[in-house]
Amino acid sequence: MTRIPDKHAQHASQQSLQQAAWAAAAAVPDPEIPVVTIADLGILRSIALDEEGCIVAQVTPTYSGCPATNLIQQMVLEALHEAGFENVRVESVLSPAWTTDWISSEGRKKLRQFGIAPPTETSNSKRALFGETLVTCPHCGSGETERVSEFGSTPCKALYRCLACREPFDYFKCH
Amino acid sequence: MYSQGLIGADGQTHEDAAFLAAFQARIDAEQKIEPNDPMPEGYRKTLVRQISQHAHSEIIGMQPEGNWISRAPSLRRKAALLAKVQDEGGHGLYLYSAAETLGVSREEMTEQLLSGAAKYSSIFNYPALTWADIGAIGWLVDGAAIMNQIVLCRCSYGPYARAMIRICKEESFHQRQGYEIMIALCNGSKEQKELAQDALNRFWWPSLMMFGPPEGDSVHSNQSMIWKIKRFSNDDLRDKFINASVPQAEKLGLTIPDSDLKWNEAKQGYDHGEIDWDEFWRVVKGDGICNRERLKNRRRVDRDGAWVREAAMAHAQKRRARMASARIAAE
Amino acid sequence: MSGTCETIMASNQTLFSYVLRLADDHLILSQRLGEWCGEAPTLEEDLALANIALDLIGQARALYAYAGQVEGKGRNEDQLAFMRYERDYQNLLITEQPNGDFAHTIVRQFFISAYMDPFWRRMESSKDEMLAAIAAKASKEVTYHLRHTSEWVIRLGDGTRESHERMVEALDDLMMFTGELFEMDAVAQEMLQSGVGVDASDLKAEWQHTVQTILQEATLELPKAGHMQTGGRTGRHSEHLGHILSELQYMQRSFPGLTW
Numbered sequence: 001m002t003r004i005p006d007k008h009a010q011h012a013s014q015q016s017l018q019q020a021a022w023a024a025a026a027a028v029p030d031p032e033i034p035v036v037t038i039a040d041l042g043i044l045r046s047i048a049l050d051e052e053g054c055i056v057a058q059v060t061p062t063y064s065g066c067p068a069t070n071l072i073q074q075m076v077l078e079a080l081h082e083a084g085f086e087n088v089r090v091e092s093v094l095s096p097a098w099t100t101d102w103i104s105s106e107g108r109k110k111l112r113q114f115g116i117a118p119p120t121e122t123s124n125s126k127r128a129l130f131g132e133t134l135v136t137c138p139h140c141g142s143g144e145t146e147r148v149s150e151f152g153s154t155p156c157k158a159l160y161r162c163l164a165c166r167e168p169f170d171y172f173k174c175h
Numbered sequence: 176m177y178s179q180g181l182i183g184a185d186g187q188t189h190e191d192a193a194f195l196a197a198f199q200a201r202i203d204a205e206q207k208i209e210p211n212d213p214m215p216e217g218y219r220k221t222l223v224r225q226i227s228q229h230a231h232s233e234i235i236g237m238q239p240e241g242n243w244i245s246r247a248p249s250l251r252r253k254a255a256l257l258a259k260v261q262d263e264g265g266h267g268l269y270l271y272s273a274a275e276t277l278g279v280s281r282e283e284m285t286e287q288l289l290s291g292a293a294k295y296s297s298i299f300n301y302p303a304l305t306w307a308d309i310g311a312i313g314w315l316v317d318g319a320a321i322m323n324q325i326v327l328c329r330c331s332y333g334p335y336a337r338a339m340i341r342i343c344k345e346e347s348f349h350q351r352q353g354y355e356i357m358i359a360l361c362n363g364s365k366e367q368k369e370l371a372q373d374a375l376n377r378f379w380w381p382s383l384m385m386f387g388p389p390e391g392d393s394v395h396s397n398q399s400m401i402w403k404i405k406r407f408s409n410d411d412l413r414d415k416f417i418n419a420s421v422p423q424a425e426k427l428g429l430t431i432p433d434s435d436l437k438w439n440e441a442k443q444g445y446d447h448g449e450i451d452w453d454e455f456w457r458v459v460k461g462d463g464i465c466n467r468e469r470l471k472n473r474r475r476v477d478r479d480g481a482w483v484r485e486a487a488m489a490h491a492q493k494r495r496a497r498m499a500s501a502r503i504a505a506e
Numbered sequence: 507m508s509g510t511c512e513t514i515m516a517s518n519q520t521l522f523s524y525v526l527r528l529a530d531d532h533l534i535l536s537q538r539l540g541e542w543c544g545e546a547p548t549l550e551e552d553l554a555l556a557n558i559a560l561d562l563i564g565q566a567r568a569l570y571a572y573a574g575q576v577e578g579k580g581r582n583e584d585q586l587a588f589m590r591y592e593r594d595y596q597n598l599l600i601t602e603q604p605n606g607d608f609a610h611t612i613v614r615q616f617f618i619s620a621y622m623d624p625f626w627r628r629m630e631s632s633k634d635e636m637l638a639a640i641a642a643k644a645s646k647e648v649t650y651h652l653r654h655t656s657e658w659v660i661r662l663g664d665g666t667r668e669s670h671e672r673m674v675e676a677l678d679d680l681m682m683f684t685g686e687l688f689e690m691d692a693v694a695q696e697m698l699q700s701g702v703g704v705d706a707s708d709l710k711a712e713w714q715h716t717v718q719t720i721l722q723e724a725t726l727e728l729p730k731a732g733h734m735q736t737g738g739r740t741g742r743h744s745e746h747l748g749h750i751l752s753e754l755q756y757m758q759r760s761f762p763g764l765t766w
């Protein structure tokens with residue numbers, strides 16, 4: 001009789017442990033766009049407990065050559081240590097491959113407030129040659145914008161210009 | 176660094192007193208000036224000069240670091256350096272676009288750079304000789320850039336201020352990576368640590384010069400201050416930079432190459448030795464070891480790429496014509 | 507018992523070779539693209555080429571790390587990437603060809619992307635989980651590389667007389683390195699049979715279709731296939747590789763065994 005509640009209790013404590021770990025790791029800011037967290041971006045995939053009681057955080061790179069990947073892993077490790085988790089491991093998972101669809105609506109809001117146009121909700125066809133996406137100006141809200149460059153300072157962004165208020169701005173590309 | 180862009184700036188302006196007073200009132204009320212707002216010609220010119228020279232600095236700055244991409248010592252460092260240089264190019268592009276909001280075209284600005292009429296930050300006329308220089312540049316040069324840019328985030332011109340807020344975050348990432356290269360060297364072998372010290376020795380003084388000479392009562396600089404394009408004096412920013420960098424050097428176990436560097440308890444900051452302003456002016460005026468090479472490279476790249484740009488334009492024109500005739504045929 | 511063990515050893519060795527050569531392809535090509543830094547015809551293109559180079563180096567890192575794991579001798583990505591001799595690199599010859607003018611770089615990248623696009627897509631269903639995962643990431647990235655280079659092939663082919671002529675020359679110069687893409691040597695055969703690898707010879711039709719469709723729009727033609735060069739997979743390279751390595755390996759050779 002006593003075994004069942006025990007198991008429940010153990011399960012519950014495991015869950016709260018995982019939740020606490022998630023909260024700590026989720027708050028890690030993206031090194032290049034610190035207004036959004038790695039949870040907002042969908043880079044933090046999961047937090048689990050393995051058989052030895054080790055917290056395993058799974059992160060995924062946005063693209064293969066992302067220079068922030070190492071730093072993000074290190075920051076997650078530090079955040080978990082700081083939250084009191086000692087036995088911690090960070091794993092990189094490649095599959096399924098990250099897409100901008102994983103950016104949360106909260107993340108999109110923060111990007112827009114920071115002046116970066118968030119990706120449009122569904123990926124456009126990449127096979128379309130010379131294809132351009134319609135992007136709304138994060139500064140004045142006008143739809144009258146044009147693309148200056150397919151790449152901005154970081155590979156995940158394109159540079160646009162607003163024809164109404166003339167603001168240059170980054171667009172977080174669909175991917 | 177970008178206040179170097181104000182050297183020789185013509186802040187003169189010809190509007191009537193009422194217009195200038197109304198404009199100044201907006202500035203004093205900390206209202207941002209936007210592209211479609213009326214503004215004094217002197218304000219516009221000063222900004223074009225500063226923003227374009229900032230953009231040129233990003234572009235020329237790709238050369239010393241690009242020089243090490245093929246030789247980076249590990250795959251991780253190679254990827255990070257490649258990404259960093261791409262960032263700098265992106266900053267240049269962003270800033271050219273910000274300057275374009277003031278009615279100047281990228282072509283005009285490029286022309287001014289290639290002809291030597293426009294300047295870029297003096298620091299990029301120093302060569303990146305060893306791998307440790309890539310660390311020192313990230314740590315010190317990006318660090319000095321951040322000192323300038325944090326203040327520029329509050330610049331009175333809206334598009335420039337907002338550009339700075341975003342660019343600043345990326346520069347912080349660069350600085351962090353540069354410092355991390357220095358940490359790896361200083362935790363490494365004796366020869367690695369010597370490389371690090373040597374890089375610091377060569378980049379320390381030029382980094383201090385990035386903030387520009389002491390201004391005294393310079394009129395131009397005052398006008399930029401009144402318009403809140405500039406918000407701190409060159410010396411103030413330089414002091415902030417020194418105060419931030421000295422403890423970082425100590426943490427690395429490196430020695431700042433300035434025997435006069437001393438903590439001043441009264442001002443809660445460091446006093447530093449004499450900066451060689453003759454060297455600064457020599458490099459600004461074109462006699463640094465790399466000045467000619469940096470510009471010649473840009474001119475060569477511009478020449479070599481001309482046929483590609485012409486082809487792209489010709490194709491775009493043909494495409495438009497074909498689409499137009501297809502539409503007519505459809506109607 | 508010992509027989510089974512040997513089979514496993516042998517196939518591990520084959521898997522190691524297979525992953526390593528793919529890694530070499532991506533490293534050498536990204537090294538070439540990195541040479542464009544600050545040299546591209548427009549600032550926008552400078553960013554685009556750097557981005558493609560970054561994708562490739564990212565893919566190379568994942569592949570080298572995995573190769574090291576498969577080999578099981580404790581070699582990490584850098585030891586594999588930097589500390590081998592010329593004849594040990596197994597990259598395809600086309601990846602080491604010089605950048606030349608922008609037309610040559612675009613044609614080289616276009617030929618390779620048109621090949622890697624279906625290659626990675628098929629690799630996504632490899633029985634090897636790690637290769638499948640790397641492929642899932644890479645296939646998204648190479649789709650973009652193919653689109654970007656296709657756009658340039660069309661622009662340059664259709665653009666001006668000069669750009670058209672330069673493209674014709676680039677196609678002529680690089681055509682002889684395309685045969686090697688579709689070769690199936692013993693390593694590739696064994697990997698195909700075990701459900702790990704991709705049948706490269708089977709990609710030829712799709713490659714030709716992709717290339718010809720774009721070339722047609724660009725008013726260009728694929729040159730007649732003459733004698734095809736080969737040798738990269740057995741370490742018989744063109745003279746260019748040695749020079750690439752002398753830069754690539756400079757730091758690791760000057761300061762052996764240090765951490766950077």
Ligand SMILES: [Fe+2]
Nearest residue numbers: 137140162165
């Ligand atoms: Fe706008």
Ligand SMILES: [Fe+2]
Nearest residue numbers: 233262263266
């Ligand atoms: Fe920058």
Ligand SMILES: [Fe+2]
Nearest residue numbers: 263317346349
């Ligand atoms: Fe930077």
